[in-house]
Structures are given as C-alpha cells and as structure tokens.
Amino acid sequence: MSHLDLFERASELAYRSCLPHVSIDCAVFGFHESSLKVLLLKMKGFDKWGLPGGYVKKDENLDAAAYRILKARTGASNIYLEQFRVFGQTGRSEHELAHWPEHLWQKQRFISTGYYALVDYTTIIPVVDRISEQCEWKDIDDLPDLMMDHQDILHSALTALRRNIHYSPIGLNLLPKAFTMPQLQKLYELILGKKLHRGNFQRKMHGFDILVKEDIVPVKTSHRPPIYYSFDIEKYNNALKYGLRQEW
Amino acid sequence: MSHLDLFERASELAYRSCLPHVSIDCAVFGFHESSLKVLLLKMKGFDKWGLPGGYVKKDENLDAAAYRILKARTGASNIYLEQFRVFGQTGRSEHELAHWPEHLWQKQRFISTGYYALVDYTTIIPVVDRISEQCEWKDIDDLPDLMMDHQDILHSALTALRRNIHYSPIGLNLLPKAFTMPQLQKLYELILGKKLHRGNFQRKMHGFDILVKEDIVPVKTSHRPPIYYSFDIEKYNNALKYGLRQEW
DNA sequence: TCAAAAGTGTTTATTATACACCCATGA
DNA sequence: TCATGGGTGTATAATAAACACTTTTGA
Incomplete structure (x- = not known):
C-alpha cells in the first residue's frame, strides 16, 4: 500500500x-x-x-x-x-x-x-x-x-x-525504580542546564527525606559501587506540594 | 427577539x-x-x-x-x-x-x-x-x-x-500608569494571598530599580499624600527576565 | 495632633555556594 | 594505587523576615 x-x-x-x-x-x-x-x-x-x-x-x-x-x-x-x-x-x-x-x-x-x-x-x-x-x-x-x-x-x-522542576516528581518518573545519587544529580543538571555542587546536592536531597536505600547488588566496577535508592513516594509527593525549594 | x-x-x-x-x-x-x-x-x-x-x-x-x-x-x-x-x-x-x-x-x-x-x-x-x-x-x-x-x-x-507573579509584568498591566507604593503592595498581597512587610517590600521594590517618581498632584487627604510612581518599562522587562526573585 | 505614607537602621534566621577534607570500595 | 562514590565540616555571602524608629505631609 x-x-x-x-x-x-x-x-x-x-x-x-x-x-x-x-x-x-x-x-x-x-x-x-x-x-x-x-x-x-x-x-x-x-x-x-x-x-x-x-x-x-x-x-x-x-x-x-x-x-x-x-x-x-x-x-x-x-x-x-x-x-x-x-x-x-x-x-x-x-x-x-x-x-x-x-x-x-x-x-x-x-x-x-x-x-x-x-x-x-x-x-x-x-x-x-x-x-x-x-x-x-x-x-x-x-x-x-x-x-x-x-x-x-x-x-x-x-x-x-x-x-516545574521543583513541583513535579521528575526523579520518580524519569529514573528507574532504583537509581544512584550521581544519576539523580546528573538528571537535575541536565534539566537545569548547569553543574551542581556534589556535596551540597547530596546533603539537600537527603535533607528532603524522600530517598530510601535499596539493597541492590551493584554492577561490577573498578571502584566503589554506588548506593541504590528509590523514592518514598508519599514523602516525595508531600514535599512537592511545598516545592522542593527553588534556585540552585 | x-x-x-x-x-x-x-x-x-x-x-x-x-x-x-x-x-x-x-x-x-x-x-x-x-x-x-x-x-x-x-x-x-x-x-x-x-x-x-x-x-x-x-x-x-x-x-x-x-x-x-x-x-x-x-x-x-x-x-x-x-x-x-x-x-x-x-x-x-x-x-x-x-x-x-x-x-x-x-x-x-x-x-x-x-x-x-x-x-x-x-x-x-x-x-x-x-x-x-x-x-x-x-x-x-x-x-x-x-x-x-x-x-x-x-x-x-x-x-x-x-x-507567574515574578515573571509577568503584573504591576504594569493591573495598575494605572501612575500608582502609589501602598497600591502596589496591596496588589502583591492580593495575588500572593498573604500580608507582606511594608518596609521590606518598599526596600525591595526600590532595589529592583524599576520605579520612576511621577510629578502628580495628589488627591486631597487628611494626611501625607502618597508619592506616585510609574514603571520604567525597559528596566521592568529586563528585571523580569531573571524573575523578580521569588518568595516573600 | 493625628493618620497615612515614606524611608532607614538593625538583628536574626535561613539558604546558597564554595572549598576542603575524610573514608569506602573493588579491580 | 587509582578512580569513583559517599559523607561531613565549615566559612562566607546573600536573602528573607521581623522589629523599631524617624520623618513628612495636610487637614
């Protein structure tokens, strides 16, 4: 046809x-x-x-x-x-x-x-x-x-x-169920279009209290394997209501 | 009909x-x-x-x-x-x-x-x-x-x-050409749905450097008449590009 | 003298931003 | 030992938020 x-x-x-x-x-x-x-x-x-x-x-x-x-x-x-x-x-x-x-x-x-x-x-x-x-x-x-x-x-x-980055569950939807901190940071950097400070990013994310550690066997690396996290969906959604703080 | x-x-x-x-x-x-x-x-x-x-x-x-x-x-x-x-x-x-x-x-x-x-x-x-x-x-x-x-x-x-309040020229469009500081503050309070601190509001607005004093004969009052302002449209639009800072 | 407006000084708390370390892990 | 990840301490600057005081103006 x-x-x-x-x-x-x-x-x-x-x-x-x-x-x-x-x-x-x-x-x-x-x-x-x-x-x-x-x-x-x-x-x-x-x-x-x-x-x-x-x-x-x-x-x-x-x-x-x-x-x-x-x-x-x-x-x-x-x-x-x-x-x-x-x-x-x-x-x-x-x-x-x-x-x-x-x-x-x-x-x-x-x-x-x-x-x-x-x-x-x-x-x-x-x-x-x-x-x-x-x-x-x-x-x-x-x-x-x-x-x-x-x-x-x-x-x-x-x-x-x-x-909408601070008001949408972008991490939850764009990342796999389990993900690493460097992945999450990279995602934010891509969307915001700028480099973020690693230490502060980590501290901030943990501060939101929306991440749960996952017991996942990491892929074999020649260095320290990353920790895998998932979102506590309820806490995530709750935090989003007030916006995950703006500016970076 | x-x-x-x-x-x-x-x-x-x-x-x-x-x-x-x-x-x-x-x-x-x-x-x-x-x-x-x-x-x-x-x-x-x-x-x-x-x-x-x-x-x-x-x-x-x-x-x-x-x-x-x-x-x-x-x-x-x-x-x-x-x-x-x-x-x-x-x-x-x-x-x-x-x-x-x-x-x-x-x-x-x-x-x-x-x-x-x-x-x-x-x-x-x-x-x-x-x-x-x-x-x-x-x-x-x-x-x-x-x-x-x-x-x-x-x-x-x-x-x-x-x-959109920090990204739109709401003052410019909702107020008459010439307006007073209390009017501007009231407008922001209405849209944001909360009281703002007078002194800080005034300082902040002047800090943006977007207001121009107007020589207007104030209406007769039984107290000090307010100063009338208008917007410096070019500066206003320029300031909006970066957002008039969020939060209050 | 009063009421509304204008303008500033100051303090505190919070946040952003940076820099600098530390340690852990696995090839 | 190296590369990457994880975690924390701390100092500075910027900002928000609150309080207070002074001055101006016209009836």
Missing part, C-alpha cells in the same frame, strides 16, 4: 471517530546514559522527524486521548503527563503538507495541545505503527530536523519542564 | 465563520479599591454568570481570537494576555445547556483554551452585547454562581497568575 493510501485510510477513520481541528502533540522525555532523550518518529513519506501525536475521539476526554496516544506509542500506561501549552497558529502544517490532497483529514487546521511526558527509559518500547517507519529516542542535544512547528513545541516543553 | 432566536442567529454565524469544537475562555483581572476583580457576564436566558469567551475564526490565530474577544468586551486593545490551560473534558457544558435544541452551535463539545488577561481597571468599559444582559466586575472574594466549569477555570487562572 502506498503512503498516501495509508493516510487516506487513517483520514477516513479519523473523520468518523475524532473531533475535527483538535489535536495533541507529545514531548516524551527519557533519561539514559547521562543524557536527556526525547521520543521522535518519522512518518512514512516524510524526511523530517516529528513528535508523536494524534487526535481526540468524539467522546474522549482530552487527557485520556493523550494517554491513549502514548500508550500506543510506548506500551506503557500510568505515564506522567503534563499539559503545557496550546499551539494554535494558522498555517502550522501548511508548508509540510503542501503536496497532499485537500480532502484529507490531516490537511485541516489543527489547534494542538502540547503535553510533556516523563517516562522511565528502561521500561519503554518505542512502537512503529502503520503510518510511521521509525520511532526512536533522540538526544536532546543532537536533534534531527523536525517537521512543522515541532521544534518550537519541543523547546516550549523543555522550558515548562524546567519551570 | 427571544433569547433562543438570538442564539440561533449567533449559531448560524458561527457555523459559517468559526472552527467547530474550539473555544476560548478568558479570566480578565482588574484591580480596584484594594481588591482583585474579575470581569463576568450574564448571558440572556441564564441565571448564572460566566467568563467572557468566544470562538476562533477559521483563519484566525488562536491568540488573535482571544484579543478580538477581549477587545469587543472591554474596548481595549493591547491587553496583556497569557494562555494558561486547556479545558477538554467531555460534558463540560452538558448540564447547563440541557434544554437547548441539538442543532445549535453552542451544543457542540468544545475544547476551550483558557487565557488570563491583566487590564487597567480604570481604562476598561465593560460592554454588554446582544447575547448578554450584564457585564460587570466582580470581587474575587465575593463571586456569584458560575456556569459550567467556569469556577474551575477561574481558579486555575488565579493559580497560574500566582505562579
């Missing part, structure tokens, strides 16, 4: 079941090997990458649609999602879809709600579906060309994430 | 010129007589109040629509607007419009983008249009019953405003 046929099919389906003019775009963040990653996909027939997204069923809550879209794309449920901005400029997709036939659903003007998602990199399996040919993690510092206004959306998501 | 006839007319017009399923709701804040006000209106045929809102023309940017809606409602252009959240639950308006005929535009499901606006109370003239019978400032601490989920939206707007 040609790419266009695929999109024709998707178009018909969407006309029947989804709200016109309303869409969702998601910036899915993950943390791996000391860097921040974002889940991108390449649609068949496009040479640029894009954020995963989709449409809202006529009878579906907006948030529920975002969950559904991400579940299909990552296999994971219970994903941490945060709405951060609406993108409603006219002509957002005009240039990109110039060669498509007018009657296609995708050619409509869309008002897109941007969500960012925080996921545990290790538990996600990027899913390539019928209309995409690749779905991969890309390093935030080494992004490919993005389609439409997805560059803006992603940048806006990162800014929102940074602003 | 009956209320329903009016809405029928509006409905037809909207079907022709607006994007279906997409709407805007605005929380317009003003400051007057030591209290925070919000602009509410009462639609004909309803006994509850609501936030001003409207729809997006097929060829209009989302932000532009919000400006247009507010300009029509207040007569003011150059209004400070900030998008803060999307409200996309199903059945948001179901209960309220239960008795309306199904074919009306207004009976659709709407995904509504919430904006908050900061305006100078003294320069605004609330406009009653064809479909509303009242448009008035209401005290934030003494609100009437609100229709649909407008209570939520308003609450959410206030929270957003509070979070």
Whole structure:
C-alpha cells in the first residue's frame, strides 16, 4: 500500500471517530546514559522527524486521548503527563503538507495541545505503527530536523519542564525504580542546564527525606559501587506540594 | 427577539465563520479599591454568570481570537494576555445547556483554551452585547454562581497568575500608569494571598530599580499624600527576565 | 495632633555556594 | 594505587523576615 493510501485510510477513520481541528502533540522525555532523550518518529513519506501525536475521539476526554496516544506509542500506561501549552497558529502544517490532497483529514487546521511526558527509559518500547517507519529516542542535544512547528513545541516543553522542576516528581518518573545519587544529580543538571555542587546536592536531597536505600547488588566496577535508592513516594509527593525549594 | 432566536442567529454565524469544537475562555483581572476583580457576564436566558469567551475564526490565530474577544468586551486593545490551560473534558457544558435544541452551535463539545488577561481597571468599559444582559466586575472574594466549569477555570487562572507573579509584568498591566507604593503592595498581597512587610517590600521594590517618581498632584487627604510612581518599562522587562526573585 | 505614607537602621534566621577534607570500595 | 562514590565540616555571602524608629505631609 502506498503512503498516501495509508493516510487516506487513517483520514477516513479519523473523520468518523475524532473531533475535527483538535489535536495533541507529545514531548516524551527519557533519561539514559547521562543524557536527556526525547521520543521522535518519522512518518512514512516524510524526511523530517516529528513528535508523536494524534487526535481526540468524539467522546474522549482530552487527557485520556493523550494517554491513549502514548500508550500506543510506548506500551506503557500510568505515564506522567503534563499539559503545557496550546499551539494554535494558522498555517502550522501548511508548508509540510503542501503536496497532499485537500480532502484529507490531516490537511485541516489543527489547534494542538502540547503535553510533556516523563517516562522511565528502561521500561519503554518505542512502537512503529502503520503510518510511521521509525520511532526512536533522540538526544536532546543532537536533534534531527523536525517537521512543522515541532521544534518550537519541543523547546516550549523543555522550558515548562524546567519551570516545574521543583513541583513535579521528575526523579520518580524519569529514573528507574532504583537509581544512584550521581544519576539523580546528573538528571537535575541536565534539566537545569548547569553543574551542581556534589556535596551540597547530596546533603539537600537527603535533607528532603524522600530517598530510601535499596539493597541492590551493584554492577561490577573498578571502584566503589554506588548506593541504590528509590523514592518514598508519599514523602516525595508531600514535599512537592511545598516545592522542593527553588534556585540552585 | 427571544433569547433562543438570538442564539440561533449567533449559531448560524458561527457555523459559517468559526472552527467547530474550539473555544476560548478568558479570566480578565482588574484591580480596584484594594481588591482583585474579575470581569463576568450574564448571558440572556441564564441565571448564572460566566467568563467572557468566544470562538476562533477559521483563519484566525488562536491568540488573535482571544484579543478580538477581549477587545469587543472591554474596548481595549493591547491587553496583556497569557494562555494558561486547556479545558477538554467531555460534558463540560452538558448540564447547563440541557434544554437547548441539538442543532445549535453552542451544543457542540468544545475544547476551550483558557487565557488570563491583566487590564487597567480604570481604562476598561465593560460592554454588554446582544447575547448578554450584564457585564460587570466582580470581587474575587465575593463571586456569584458560575456556569459550567467556569469556577474551575477561574481558579486555575488565579493559580497560574500566582505562579507567574515574578515573571509577568503584573504591576504594569493591573495598575494605572501612575500608582502609589501602598497600591502596589496591596496588589502583591492580593495575588500572593498573604500580608507582606511594608518596609521590606518598599526596600525591595526600590532595589529592583524599576520605579520612576511621577510629578502628580495628589488627591486631597487628611494626611501625607502618597508619592506616585510609574514603571520604567525597559528596566521592568529586563528585571523580569531573571524573575523578580521569588518568595516573600 | 493625628493618620497615612515614606524611608532607614538593625538583628536574626535561613539558604546558597564554595572549598576542603575524610573514608569506602573493588579491580 | 587509582578512580569513583559517599559523607561531613565549615566559612562566607546573600536573602528573607521581623522589629523599631524617624520623618513628612495636610487637614
């Protein structure tokens, strides 16, 4: 089946079941090997990458649609999602879809709600579906060309994430269940975009009283193995209500 | 003409010129007589109040629509607007419009983008249009019953405003061109929801170096008349980039 | 003389930021 | 012995928060 046929099919389906003019775009963040990653996909027939997204069923809550879209794309449920901005400029997709036939659903003007998602990199399996040919993690510092206004959306998501760092359980959602102090620090440094003082960071984190030591056999190293921690979720959430203190 | 006839007319017009399923709701804040006000209106045929809102023309940017809606409602252009959240639950308006005929535009499901606006109370003239019978400032601490989920939206707007207080030029937009230090302090106290220490507040504000003394003949008082200030807009905006320091 | 406004001085507590050590661990 | 991680002590600077006092102004 040609790419266009695929999109024709998707178009018909969407006309029947989804709200016109309303869409969702998601910036899915993950943390791996000391860097921040974002889940991108390449649609068949496009040479640029894009954020995963989709449409809202006529009878579906907006948030529920975002969950559904991400579940299909990552296999994971219970994903941490945060709405951060609406993108409603006219002509957002005009240039990109110039060669498509007018009657296609995708050619409509869309008002897109941007969500960012925080996921545990290790538990996600990027899913390539019928209309995409690749779905991969890309390093935030080494992004490919993005389609439409997805560059803006992603940048806006990162800014929102940074602003929310003291009010969102980013550690809980971006790290594996058990993690080390250097990992946690690195994550904060990446999001805040600056180096933090190791000793003070450690003291501060322990001061919040949200970390629990885990008995985990460390991987073999040629030096002292790190201690593994997990979050005391209740205490974590409680601490977040007041904000984990700002500034660094 | 009956209320329903009016809405029928509006409905037809909207079907022709607006994007279906997409709407805007605005929380317009003003400051007057030591209290925070919000602009509410009462639609004909309803006994509850609501936030001003409207729809997006097929060829209009989302932000532009919000400006247009507010300009029509207040007569003011150059209004400070900030998008803060999307409200996309199903059945948001179901209960309220239960008795309306199904074919009306207004009976659709709407995904509504919430904006908050900061305006100078003294320069605004609330406009009653064809479909509303009242448009008035209401005290934030003494609100009437609100229709649909407008209570939520308003609450959410206030929270957003509070979070942005150090990053938005709230003084510039909520106060008249010339204002006094006690007014400015009162405004901060209202938004933050707590008393601030007068001496420290004054010192801090002067420390930001964003205030300019104005030569204004003070109103007659039986005590020392206050000094009038205005903002040095350039310095104000510059200071906001780094945030006007948090916490108080 | 009073009430509201303006302006400063000062103290205390808290926090951020740095620097400097110490020790532990496993190849 | 080295590299990395874990932990702590301490000193300084900056800031928040509180209290107090003085002065100004116009009725």
